[in-house]
Amino acid sequence: MKSVRGLSRRSVRRRTGRVLVEGPQGVREAVRFAPEHIVDLYVTTEAAHRYAEFVDPAREAGVLVHETSDEVLAAMCDADTPQGTAAVVDWSPAGLGSVLDTGPRLLVLLTNVRDPGNLGTVIRGADAAGADAVLVSEASVDVTSPKVVRSTAGSLFHLPVVTGLDIDETLAALAAAGIRRLAADGAGESSIDDSDLTGPHVWVMGNEAWGLEPQTRAACDEVVRVPIHGHAESLNLAMATTICLYASARQQRA
Template sequence: MLTNPRAERVKAVRALGRRSSRERAGRFVAEGPQAVREVLAFRPETVADLYVDPQVSERRADILTLAEEHDVRVHECSPEVIAAMVDTGQPQGLVAVCRPVDVPLKDALGASPQLVVVLTNVRDPGNAGTVIRAADVAGADAVLVSDASVDVYNPKVVRSTVGSLWHLPIVRGVSVLELFDACRGSGLRLLAADGVGTQLLPDTDVRTPHAWVMGNEAWGLEPAVRDACDEVVRVPIYGHAESLNLAMAATLCLYTSAQVMRRDA
């Protein structure tokens, strides 16, 4: 059992909270039962090591069974070691060190995609993770994350996806122009979601293949990016709220598309 919170192995896991360390090691951290269960169920080959508090493992036998089935290395750790590995205030006793799961752009868009979301300049980890989760709920074909957006392997992003990171293709580190060219090459219309849009979401044609383009939390889409899209769509607000946050707007747009496309299928 690992009991020393200052051990080099523990420090190496903790360092994966920093982007530079993740890129150097080619690893990232998934923490908590939901995230660990989903990566073991959907992408077990990407799990390099699993660290477990024995007190938690007694309650999460299903997770350990998955790890055993896929020959994942399991290390028992004291609660102090688990706490030293992660940046959460209340560690949940399970930490998986994982290999990246993002895919090349051509692979993500290679099978006639119908519904995609593009994050052009999203900086908040919670928003990025929630959009990935919403895309999963809506049955989207892929999430394309530009090089100007937050790293999808940021621990807060991973937690916010609640396991959806391993459910659908994720592209990262590509310029917005490249993403747009690839989307158009795959037959996708580009729908900019922005508060300045004159086209309302309920009036927008979402029956044909398209990509929702989402911008920054504070200033929305840059004018050049917005102008490069085929339509600029606004979610109507019927009450007194000034606006919706990014994740809420993306969820509404994606779910509207999913409902219409499945109804007309």
């Protein structure tokens, strides 16, 4: 129990290469997409039946399933209400090279993202929009933190996530791979509605509060805005990112 609780600490996650996945949605997706990486699956005796949909396949796949009490589960978890199940999963970031080797057509690069909920929600949105991977710069929130993992709602196991990237080097590598770099910025000269988004490209997103660093924006091939039709100053980061990715998906899949 203590060793699971320790996964709320970044140093422990980094040393062990393990993350804590809380709640049925995340655990189910780990069982479906990465059963060989599940170290331990915990489920309350009461919830084992309710979640038979993924607990049974987990057992059949050889996952160690531990029935436990609500109290023990709550003590292991970071969430106030883990909803009866959690799992410890080996997880490691993808490499940028391996992502580029697959010939990606739609990517997102998050620079200086600070809010765990935003990062997780962006990963979920990128998954839904069919992006090929999510790239995260250094000086961003840790992808393995329990709040990020929860916010991905299982999408962490659906697509590669690359972390700790140097922004300048990454932009150079993307250009070398023939991937157009689109800086998302409210001051963009073109809008998502009139940009050609059919070719391979990456959306480069800035910090929640202060946006993109000027040198990052300048290093991109084009600055594109999400149009604001009403009086709102902006959209939040996760919304803006998802709208950009869906605009891309619409054009690329038309």
